[in-house]
Amino acid sequence: xxxxxxxxxxxxxxxxxxxxxxxxxxxxxxxxxxxxxxxxxxxxxxxxxxxxxxxxxxxxxxxxxxxxxxxxxxxxxxxxxxxxxxxxxxxxxxxxxxxxxxxxxxxxxxxxxxxxxxxxxxxxxxxxxxxxxxxxxxxxxxxxxxxxxxxxxxxxxxxxxxxxxxxxxxxxxxxxxxxxxxxxxxxxxxxxxxxxxxxxxx
Numbered sequence: 001x002x003x004x005x006x007x008x009x010x011x012x013x014x015x016x017x018x019x020x021x022x023x024x025x026x027x028x029x030x031x032x033x034x035x036x037x038x039x040x041x042x043x044x045x046x047x048x049x050x051x052x053x054x055x056x057x058x059x060x061x062x063x064x065x066x067x068x069x070x071x072x073x074x075x076x077x078x079x080x081x082x083x084x085x086x087x088x089x090x091x092x093x094x095x096x097x098x099x100x101x102x103x104x105x106x107x108x109x110x111x112x113x114x115x116x117x118x119x120x121x122x123x124x125x126x127x128x129x130x131x132x133x134x135x136x137x138x139x140x141x142x143x144x145x146x147x148x149x150x151x152x153x154x155x156x157x158x159x160x161x162x163x164x165x166x167x168x169x170x171x172x173x174x175x176x177x178x179x180x181x182x183x184x185x186x187x188x189x190x191x192x193x194x195x196x197x198x199x200x201x202x
Contacts, residue, residue, distance in 0.1 A: 011053040014046045021046075061111040066139040067096035071103050071190055075126045077119050088114025090122050097136065100194040112142070118186065125187035136190035 021043045025036065073093040080088035090112045095103040112118065125135040 007053055007056040010056075011050055014050040014053060018043055018046050018050070059109075061091050061109040063111050066092070066094065066110055066112075066137070066142060068139050069097040069101075070094040070137055070139075071097055072125055072129065072135040072137060072187060073107055074129070075122045077122055078114070079119070080114055088119075090114055090118055092122070094137075101136075101191055102193040121186055128187075128189070134190035135187045137187045141186040 021039050025031075025039055031039075071094060073095060075093070076091040078086070078089045078091070080086060092110045092112065093107055094110060095105065095107050097103055128135050
């Protein structure tokens, strides 16, 4: 399976090659026609490479901030692996809720950095869902966006480091889980949707 980093690198190299080839054509406009034809063919081929790379990004879990209010559909916990340098992740499949607790019917996948406390709460919420008790959550319970970019970088460089921030980096949109010692539950029983009031009988 191709990693997300490989896909991003493929796209970056493809666009760099396209840019370099176009620059050569602009600078050396008096090249022989056969060479210009080769440049055009190669440039066109890399457009298809770029398109294929972009399609490879589809389906990857987003690291952006969760919706303000959401219904939890399913979860996947990937524990840290010290030998491979993997800090671990928690994947959530959620639907955004409106102000009346009605789901958007557009599920999305999100990735959140691993912490023991969040993993335990996620496992509990998943069991509740399987038992027929819908679970919901709020982005505010995962942090308020007041972290720093170094918190996010440290998480990937040193997998055993405890993330000290309680939010994401507001400059990058990166979403960071609460620290391991955070109190309170981030998932709660989902109340039923509020229905509009019925017309009064005459």
